[in-house]
Amino acid sequence: MGQTDTMTEYKRPSWDEYFLNIANEVAKRATCDRGRSGCVIVKNKHILTTGYVGSPRGIAHCDEVGHLFKSVTHDDGKTTQHCMRTTHAEQNAICQAAKLGVPLEGATLYSKMEPCAVCAKMIINAGIQRVVCEKRYHTAQESRELFNQAGVQLDVIHDEVEKYEKQ
Numbered sequence: 507m508g509q510t511d512t513m514t515e516y517k518r519p520s521w522d523e524y525f526l527n528i529a530n531e532v533a534k535r536a537t538c539d540r541g542r543s544g545c546v547i548v549k550n551k552h553i554l555t556t557g558y559v560g561s562p563r564g565i566a567h568c569d570e571v572g573h574l575f576k577s578v579t580h581d582d583g584k585t586t587q588h589c590m591r592t593t594h595a596e597q598n599a600i601c602q603a604a605k606l607g608v609p610l611e612g613a614t615l616y617s618k619m620e621p622c623a624v625c626a627k628m629i630i631n632a633g634i635q636r637v638v639c640e641k642r643y644h645t646a647q648e649s650r651e652l653f654n655q656a657g658v659q660l661d662v663i664h665d666e667v668e669k670y671e672k673q
Contacts, residue, residue: 521551525548526616526638529545537567538573540573543558543619546615557601558595578645596621611632611633614635615638617638617639626648635658638663644668
């Protein structure tokens with residue numbers, strides 16, 4: 507079938523675009539509206555595990571009972587709000603791998619935004635070698651430094667901060 511002037515040419519997504527799209531689909535299961543993040547961990551172009559932000563098993567979800575906010579004051583004096591009810595998408599994907607006995611050494615992690623420092627340390631210790639994110643996270647400077655020190659490649663597609671309420 508020939509292409510006409512009115513048809514747009516199909517552009518096959520790159521592998522990074524493909525896996526980020528899947529991470530965004532996984533995020534639709536998230537039960538905390540603060541970022542509604544999803545994560546996909548991949549090795550050799552095959553999905554190993556997925557995870558989304560939500561409460562631990564058997565614990566009420568933010569969407570059901572509200573957030574459990576804690577204020578964090580940073581070295582520069584800035585205060586940010588963090589929901590402590592949930593487990594992050596990256597943490598859930600890494601825990602799923604541990605539960606299923608799936609090694610993550612040398613894998614690539616795809617996520618909506620840069621990981622927090624706790625997730626960054628888990629990513630490093632799991633042996634994940636590359637992290638690809640759609641956007642920046644507002645308190646990810648420490649994560650960037652950790653990745654740099656550990657030799658984990660960080661690629662952020664859009665150099666803008668993910669925005670959500672009560673950041």
